[in-house]
Amino acid sequence: MTGRILLTFNPGSSTIKLGLFALPQAGPPRRIGRGMIDLKRAPLVLHITEGPQTVDIPLSAAPAEDDLHDVIRETLDWLAHHFGTAEIAAAGHRVVHGGDRFAGPVRITPEVLAAIAALTPLAPLHQPHSLRLIRAIGRIWPDRPQTASFDTAFHRSQSDLVRRFALPRVLFDEGIKRYGFHGLSYRSIAGQLAARDPALAAGRVVVAHLGSGASLCALEGGVSRDTSMSFSTLDGIPMATRCGALDPGVLLHLLQRNDLGAPEVEDMLYHRSGLLGVSGTSGDSRDLLASDRPEAREALALFAFRIAREIAAQATTIGGLDGLVFTAGIGEHQPAVRAAIGQHLAWLGVALDGTANGANAFRIEAAASRVAVRVMATDEEQVIAEEAAGLLAA
Numbered sequence: 001m002t003g004r005i006l007l008t009f010n011p012g013s014s015t016i017k018l019g020l021f022a023l024p025q026a027g028p029p030r031r032i033g034r035g036m037i038d039l040k041r042a043p044l045v046l047h048i049t050e051g052p053q054t055v056d057i058p059l060s061a062a063p064a065e066d067d068l069h070d071v072i073r074e075t076l077d078w079l080a081h082h083f084g085t086a087e088i089a090a091a092g093h094r095v096v097h098g099g100d101r102f103a104g105p106v107r108i109t110p111e112v113l114a115a116i117a118a119l120t121p122l123a124p125l126h127q128p129h130s131l132r133l134i135r136a137i138g139r140i141w142p143d144r145p146q147t148a149s150f151d152t153a154f155h156r157s158q159s160d161l162v163r164r165f166a167l168p169r170v171l172f173d174e175g176i177k178r179y180g181f182h183g184l185s186y187r188s189i190a191g192q193l194a195a196r197d198p199a200l201a202a203g204r205v206v207v208a209h210l211g212s213g214a215s216l217c218a219l220e221g222g223v224s225r226d227t228s229m230s231f232s233t234l235d236g237i238p239m240a241t242r243c244g245a246l247d248p249g250v251l252l253h254l255l256q257r258n259d260l261g262a263p264e265v266e267d268m269l270y271h272r273s274g275l276l277g278v279s280g281t282s283g284d285s286r287d288l289l290a291s292d293r294p295e296a297r298e299a300l301a302l303f304a305f306r307i308a309r310e311i312a313a314q315a316t317t318i319g320g321l322d323g324l325v326f327t328a329g330i331g332e333h334q335p336a337v338r339a340a341i342g343q344h345l346a347w348l349g350v351a352l353d354g355t356a357n358g359a360n361a362f363r364i365e366a367a368a369s370r371v372a373v374r375v376m377a378t379d380e381e382q383v384i385a386e387e388a389a390g391l392l393a394a
C-alpha cells in the first residue's frame with residue numbers, strides 16, 4: 001500500500017456519510033475529517049469537516065436514479081485535489097447485508113460484488129446505495145482496493161434458538177431467519193465500552209442504537225446474543241419512518257385490500273410509518289419534541305414504550321441487565337426520550353440522574369440505580385476504517 005488516506009462510505013437511506021482517515025505505519029487509522037452529501041437536497045453540496053473547519057463544496061452533478069457515478073467522480077476529484085491524488089489509498093464501505101455468506105470484512109472483487117448484489121432484496125433501502133458507490137468508485141479508480149464491512153456480521157454469534165422464526169423448517173434452511181443490523185455501531189460501542197468500563201463491558205449490556213433507523217442489541221461480554229431487527233430492517237422498535245414489529249396478519253390484510261399493491265404497502269412500512277406515521281407530521285425527534293400537538297406526543301410515547309418493552313425482552317436473552325447504553329442521534333442527544341424509557345424500566349431497577357441525563361453525560365444513572373446507564377457516541381466509520389486497514393495490511 002502506497003497512500004496514506006482511507007475513505008470510508010456509510011450510505012444511509014438519504015445521505016452518504018464520508019470518513020477521511022490517516023493510515024499510520026503502526027496503530028489504528030486516525031480520523032482526519034468527515035463529509036456528508038444529502039441526496040434529498042438539491043443542488044447537492046459536499047460538506048467537509050476537518051477539525052474545527054467546515055467547508056461546503058457545491059456539486060454540479062445530480063444523482064441519477066441508479067447511477068451515482070457523476071456525483072462520486074466530482075467528490076473524489078475534489079478530495080484528490082485537496083489531499084493529493086496519490087495519498088488516497090483505498091475505500092472502505094458499510095454494507096448493510098452480508099447474509100450467511102459474510103462473517104467478517106472482505107476485499108471487494110467482482111465475485112464479492114455479485115454476492116452483495118444478490119442480497120439486495122433483503123435490504124432494499126440500503127444495499128443499492130452501497131452497490132452504486134462501489135461500482136462508481138471502481139470505474140473511477142479501478143486500481144485502488146475497496147473493502148466491505150457488514151452490519152450483519154457482528155450478529156453471527158447468535159444462537160439458532162434466537163435466529164429462528166417459528167415457520168416451517170425449510171424456510172430457515174433457505175435463509176429466512178433473523179440476521180440483525182447496525183452491527184458496525186454495536187461493534188464500535190462494545191470496543192469503546194471495553195476500554196472505558198471493562199467491568200461493565202464484561203457483563204450483560206443492552207445497547208440502544210436510536211438513529212433514523214433504530215434497534216437494540218443484547219451483549220454478553222461484548223458478544224451479540226440478540227437484536228431487535230431481524231430478517232429485514234423493519235423489525236423491532238418503531239423508527240423515524242419504519243413501523244417496527246408488526247402482526248403479520250396486518251400485512252396480509254393490507255395486501256388483500258384492493259386499493260394497495262405490494263409496492264404501496266412496502267412504501268408505507270418503510271417510509272410512512274414509525275414516528276412520521278403516528279405523528280402525521282415528522283419522523284425527526286427534534287420536530288416532535290418541539291411540538292405540542294397530541295399526535296407528536298403520542299408518537300414519542302409509543303417510541304419510548306416500545307423501546308422499553310424490547311429492552312426487557314433483550315435482557316431475557318442474556319439473563320439480566322447490568323448496563324444500558326444509549327447511542328446514535330436520539331440516544332446521544334435526546335434526554336427526554338432516555339428519561340421516558342428509563343421510567344418504563346423502573347421496575348427493573350433503572351433510575352436516571354436528571355442532571356447527568358440532561359447534560360448527555362457518559363454516566364447518567366442515579367446512585368440508587370441497579371443498572372448502569374451510559375451515553376456513548378457511536379463511530380461506525382472508525383470500525384469500517386479499522387476493518388479496511390486490517391485487510392489492506394494482510
Ligand SMILES: Nc1ncnc2c1ncn2[C@@H]1O[C@H](COP(=O)(O)OP(=O)(O)O)[C@@H](O)[C@H]1O
Pocket residue numbers: 012210211212213240283284285286287328329330331333334
Ligand atoms: N444534535 C442532535 N440533537 C438532538 N437530536 C438529534 C441530534 N442529532 C440527531 N438527532 C436526532 O437523531 C435522529 C437521527 O439520528 P442519526 O443517528 O443522525 O440518524 P442516521 O440513522 O440517519 O445516521 C433524529 O430524530 C434527530 O432528531
Ligand SMILES: CC(=O)OP(=O)(O)O
Pocket residue numbers: 011012013096126151181182211212213214233
Ligand atoms: C440498518 C439500518 O437501518 O441502518 P440505518 O439506521 O443507517 O438506516
Ligand SMILES: [Mg+2]
Pocket residue numbers: 012211212213
Ligand atoms: Mg445510521
